Amino acid sequence: MIATGCPPDTVIYQRIIHQLFAKGKGAEALRVFSEIKLRGYDIDRITYTTVIDGLCKLHRIGEAQKMWDEMVSRGIEPNEYAYCSLVDYYCKAGDFEKAHKVYEEMLEKGMKQSTVSCNIFISGFCVHGMVDKAVGVFDEMVTNGIEHDDFTYNTLIQGLCKVGKLAQAIGMYERLLSSGLEATLPTFTPLIDAMCQEGQVDAAVDLITLMQAKGLEPLVRSNDSxxxxxxxxxxxxxxxxxxAGMLKRNIKPQRRTFNSLVESLSTSGQLNDALLVLNIMFKVGSELGTFACTTLVNCLCTGNVSYSQKLDDILVSN
Structure with missing residues (x-):
């Protein structure tokens, strides 16, 4: 554009900077920012905020803080998005003291508590296993009349499932539905995993049936669970x-799942089925793990010779 005598305007530069940061190209983004300065463009709040947010996402907090200070020194007041970028960085880093300090400054400047800012704290607390604090923020949102969105619920459901609080996660799922929001793949996936971990497999199957009725296909991970x-x-x-259902849909289980099934079938004495699964494993390019192999061999040794011969045939052919 410059070569044709039509240099980009500020908005185009902002988009270029955003895209470069999104691709992890921080150095190139900063070079473009420097070019804007050299060309005498007016660097506004949006441009500074784009750079600050990009630097925070690349964990370059020192440079982000310098950019913040430069913006303020030029008489440009940070907006909510700029504040939330810093809060998000500190929450993800687990430095909640600094996150709260920046957040309090934002409120003192007259900006309101919002769904976005609350979600940042909820996400940060959940990432660091501080789920009770995340639920506390959720309750505070209710008290202050701040709307919850699907990100709020899904983040809490995942966080609660991660720390083994399945009953609370199911309660949060029910609240999501009663609020009029739609359950999506990020809603169902952690619930299915947690239910299977807790032995509530039939309930997990019911969830998958519900998902499919909504036109959602479960992840491979959920099928494995x-x-x-x-x-x-x-x-x-x-x-x-x-x-069998997975294979019909051309979904390949993970190696761990195949091994778990071989081990379980062997232990329960269903050696023909264990050998069948073993054969399928090899055909789809998976491998038998040491523990599952040991379990299968030990069980075969207590059975008749024909099972051992079948195992030999499978191993030789594969």
Whole structure:
């Protein structure tokens, strides 16, 4: 554009800077920012905020703070987005003292508590396992009449599931539905994982059925959770049935899931099925783990010779 005599305007420069930061190209973004200065463009609040946010996302907080100071020294007051960029960085870094200090300054400047700023604290607390504090922020939002969005609920559901508070997570899921919001893949996935961990596999299957009725396909990880969950509660037959459904949909389970199923079938004495799964594993390019292999061999040693011969045939052919 410059070569044709039509240099970019400030808005185009802002977009270029944003895209460069989004691609992790911080040095290039700062070079463009310097070019704006050299060309005598008026650097406004949006441009500074774009740079500050980009630097924070690249964990370059020292440079972000210098850019902040430069902006303020030029008489440009930071907006809510700029404040939230710093708060988000400090929350993700686990420095909640600094996050609160910046947040309090934002409120003192007359900016209001918002869904975005509350979500930042909820996310930060959940990432660092401080779920009770995250729920406290949620309750504060209710008290202050601040709207919850799907990010609020999904973040809390994931955080609660992560620390083993499944009952609370289900309660949060029910509140999401009662608020009129739609449950999405990020809502269902942690619930399915947690239910399978807690042995509530049939409830997890019901959730997947509900997802599919809404046109949502579960992640491979969720399917794996179902099979591992069935194995955990000694229902390898159900695990095999789920595996068959996955293969029909051309979904390949993870290696850990195959091994879990082989081990569970072997332990329950279903050696023909264990060998069948083993054969499928090899055909889809997966490998048998040491522990599952040991369990299978030990069980075969207590069975008849024909099982051992089948294992030999599978190993030789693969």
């Amino acid at each position: 179902i099979i591992n969950g069935f194995c955990r509660i000694s229902r390898p037959d159900s695990g095999m049935a789920w595996l």
